Amino acid sequence: MSERSRTEPDVPLRRPSELHQELLARARAAGHGPAALGAFAEALGGLDEPAAYEAVMLRPGVAAALDVEARLAAELDPYTSWRLNLGQAPDTDALGLPTRGSVRPRVVVGTEEDREVSITGGRRLASRDLGDSPAPSRSHAVGRALAEGPLSPSGRHVGPGAAGVLGVRHRRLSCGPDCDAARLVSLLVTALSSGLPVAAQLSGAGGSYRAVFLQARPAGRGHALQLHVPSTGETAWVNAQDVRDGAALPVAGGRLVALSELLLPERREGT
Amino acid sequence: MQPSAPFRDREFNGTTLLEEWAELRSGGETPLSVASAVLSLRQARAPSRSPAPDPKSRLSQWVAGARAGSPALATLVARWIPRVRSELDTEALLAHLERLALVGELVDGGRRA
Numbered sequence: 001m002s003e004r005s006r007t008e009p010d011v012p013l014r015r016p017s018e019l020h021q022e023l024l025a026r027a028r029a030a031g032h033g034p035a036a037l038g039a040f041a042e043a044l045g046g047l048d049e050p051a052a053y054e055a056v057m058l059r060p061g062v063a064a065a066l067d068v069e070a071r072l073a074a075e076l077d078p079y080t081s082w083r084l085n086l087g088q089a090p091d092t093d094a095l096g097l098p099t100r101g102s103v104r105p106r107v108v109v110g111t112e113e114d115r116e117v118s119i120t121g122g123r124r125l126a127s128r129d130l131g132d133s134p135a136p137s138r139s140h141a142v143g144r145a146l147a148e149g150p151l152s153p154s155g156r157h158v159g160p161g162a163a164g165v166l167g168v169r170h171r172r173l174s175c176g177p178d179c180d181a182a183r184l185v186s187l188l189v190t191a192l193s194s195g196l197p198v199a200a201q202l203s204g205a206g207g208s209y210r211a212v213f214l215q216a217r218p219a220g221r222g223h224a225l226q227l228h229v230p231s232t233g234e235t236a237w238v239n240a241q242d243v244r245d246g247a248a249l250p251v252a253g254g255r256l257v258a259l260s261e262l263l264l265p266e267r268r269e270g271t
Numbered sequence: 272m273q274p275s276a277p278f279r280d281r282e283f284n285g286t287t288l289l290e291e292w293a294e295l296r297s298g299g300e301t302p303l304s305v306a307s308a309v310l311s312l313r314q315a316r317a318p319s320r321s322p323a324p325d326p327k328s329r330l331s332q333w334v335a336g337a338r339a340g341s342p343a344l345a346t347l348v349a350r351w352i353p354r355v356r357s358e359l360d361t362e363a364l365l366a367h368l369e370r371l372a373l374v375g376e377l378v379d380g381g382r383r384a
Contacts, residue, residue: 075307076340162302162372166309195366199377212377214370215284226285230378235286265373 019049023056027079040079056082075165163265168196173262184259185244189223191265192216201261202229202249208260209252216240227251277354278363284370291347292375298343302376308337308344309368326361327352 020041027040044052056078058066062085066074074081083089163170175184191198198213214226214235223240227249234251241247248254273279280287295305315333330352337345351364 076304162306162376165303165306166369166372168373195370197370197374197377212374214288214374217281228289228374228378235289263377 017049019053020044023052023078026077030077030079032079036079040082043082055085057085059085167268168265169268170263170265173264175258175260175262181244181246181259184262185240187264188213188225188243188259188262189216189240192225193223194267196265196267198265199263200259202252202256202258203260204248204252204257205255207252207255209256211251272359274359274363275354275356277351278360278367283363284367288367288371288374289378292371292378295343295347295371296375296379298346300341300343300375302372302379304341305344305368305372305375308341309365309372311337312348312365312368326358327355330355330361330364 023044024037024041028037032040044055047055058074058081062081063074066084074084173184173187175181188198188200192213193216197215200211200213202209202211209229209231212228212230214228216223216225218224219239224237225240225243226235226237228235229251232252236250238249239247242249243259246257249256277283282288312330312333315329330348334345334349334352337348348364348368355361355364
């Protein structure tokens with residue numbers, strides 16, 4: 001018998017997933033004992049991934065009652081945040097955890113500021129809350145926009161993510177055929193110049209690729225932008241003017257020409 | 272006044288940052304854990320919160336405390352500390368770590384897209 005199996009219970013997950021395993025691994029890394037881990041695993045086993053993730057994300061009301069150090073500690077330890085969400089004291093293994101299926105903590109996902117905006121001819125034609133999207137749930141819609149949530153191992157986005165913790169919100173800007181690309185690129189450069197990376201959708205004959213603009217630097221009378229395409233691993237510097245003019249970009253075989261969407265980051269006031 | 276040369280390097284927030292994110296991810300860090308560390312570092316950086324007299328010492332104190340919970344991130348920050356010369360450098364490093372968290376979130380999303 002291994003050392004681990006002598007000291008820790010088997011994980012009784014009914015639907016084991018990478019997310020469940022990640023949550024347990026974090027709780028284990030936080031130093032909780034076998035009793036706590038066993039009860040935590042049992043409770044998690046009754047929840048599907050979204051419910052499990054929401055259950056361990058600190059609820060705003062709970063987080064507001066904690067000082068900074070306690071909040072940071074809870075955010076890194078799903079077992080503690082789970083207990084705090086339930087109104088229980090942290091780090092006390094003797095207290096009973098909820099049985100499977102009995103917990104559905106509610107987490108507010110997204111903010112009123114998250115909006116989808118279409119730009120055509122320099123005019124804002126549509127600005128709608130991402131929650132109005134026909135996606136199955138608000139959290140899923142926000143997640144697909146990468147607006148507020150961290151990625152679960154399954155690719156879902158729920159709860160406040162790194163951007164939310166850092167006081168950054170996102171707006172989705174869509175660029176149609178008669179889009180004012182100059183304005184879009186201007187917004188892109190402004191965000192990058194303030195230190196905020198920008199996710200974008202690039203399209204062309206090569207299909208559609210999600211890209212991340214990393215930074216902008218003055219170059220000549222304009223700006224050079226550094227672009228990374230995660231799916232291909234390519235990173236390149238491009239002229240902002242080329243992006244604006246729809247020139248072929250030096251990624252994905254030079255087949256990407258159109259900036260079809262931006263997720264524009266903005267700092268919330270006071271951050 | 273400008274940050275020191277290493278913090279002005281063109282690839283500091285470009286390919287260097289991407290390589291660091293890959294290193295952090297393989298070390299078990301997440302965008303959220305990096306973002307939380309940034310908040311923690313900003314707290315530690317405040318002179319009123321730390322008896323350490325200079326920014327380098329305050330960063331070193333943070334690294335010592337973070338080694339157990341975030342070893343990969345602590346290792347990364349420790350690697351930069353010898354190059355910190357001023358408060359401007361510290362601010363550049365913290366901004367770099369903030370970008371790491373944000374880029375990590377976007378890059379991971381893009382890889383799945």
